[in-house]
Amino acid sequence: MTQTPSPPPSKSHGRKSISASATPRSLTEDTRLARAWTAQIITLLPQAFPGVLAESLTGKALRDGLWQLDTVDLRQFGEGRHRNVDDTPAGGGAGMVLRADVMGRAIDHALGRSPGPLVYLSPRGRRFDQQMARDWASLPGIKMICGRFEGLDQRVLDHYRIAEVSLGDFVMTGGEIAAQAMLDATVRLLPGVLGNADSTTDESHSDGLLEHPQYTRPAEWQGLTIPEVLMSGHHGEIAKWRQAQAQELTRTRRPDLWTARRTKD
Template identity: 40%
Template sequence: MKIDILTLFPEMFTGVLQSSILKKAQDKEVVTISTINFRDYSTNKHKTVDDYPYGGGHGMVLKPEPIFSAVEAIPHYEQARIIMLTPQGEKFSQKKAEELSKEKHLIFLCGHYEGFDERIREHLATDELSIGDYVLTGGELAAMVIIDSVTRLLPGVLGNEGSVETDSFSLGLLEYPQYTRPEEYRGWRVPDILLSGHHQNIEKWRKKESLKRTLLRRPDLLAEATLDQTDRELLKQIKRELENTD
């Protein structure tokens, strides 16, 4: 995969792109990530990239010329998904991460000030994404989140490919509780079922705990999750147990 990031602050990405999984993915040449300062494409002698909004109002708006020019200078940009980071965009999700991980080329537009000139949205961006219902000072942090989420899904990036399949949200549910050594810490023991070696019972316990955690913390996810008959029976059992503990 190739990823290009249009930003006014490329230095913000240095630590993130040169650490942990993102660095390993680039070292393995699974992904190539480049930052582009679109101020370099301003034709104004002062290198300005923003201006006052027509019709009046507070703040400044990003001009179309530098952003269009920066994108059009990227080879084969026409075949890329061009993603605008904006609070008005579709809320980013694991499903969207999986969709984007199948692409060959992603271009991220990191906004600032009061946002983008509408012509960038209408005639350049192919996608608009938001990472939540809040406002950041710029799109850089949102781009980092999405790039990390997408990159870890690429084949060969993670050491254990199976861990992707059991991540929270990957199956529409929150992940079950995890434990490691020691068996007992400060009087808190690892559940006996996980020490039993009975893999079928362990899988059933994990599914039940995943359903229970989702029901208690994110019941909205259950409406979209794909549940089979066994899952539905487990869910009924969980609800009965919770009612009996009230």
């Protein structure tokens, strides 16, 4: 008599509740937070997570249950004794392609675990930006597929109507680093993560502009001084100076952003 295999393991990072404990909770324990914003990652490298996301404010928010991270190990859905996940490209060519049947099983397993749209991290996708981070932060969560090798069988993208998203105009060995970068940009926008809500409104790309220059103590360093207006205490003049600096930086360094902003206005 054969036994039906149990669902392949996934790993959830976060905590169920905020409570005192003599033993610190692990970021890798298998828990589900009912209302926390959830990032679900389908990857061949589940051990790469949470990675840098376990540090600083995103790590604190993860431990405090403001969001959770759920990794799905693609290898567990592989074919045969060796859990193969890829095969040679149809029509020939270099490299290997992630199989449709393997990825399909992983996606079906993931779909019932948490809410949120499914995206595939791909250099041919729409470029990730601050607005997309805001959009994701407003959702219950996001599901990410980290590509490897030469990519993913196109039929998977077509069948599940998966949106493709790119970190930038370059190629990486896999989507794991891109996923962490996008999640960092998104998680910091979640309520309570930064603490100061103004932090997300007065920074680069918040209103289509690059951020103005920043200064702090000492007042003089290497013969260079802080601009006088910033030391004046006149908040209206400081705001005008910062806005002018942001506009000039954007115009000279990112004419694409400057043109898009002026067209929008």
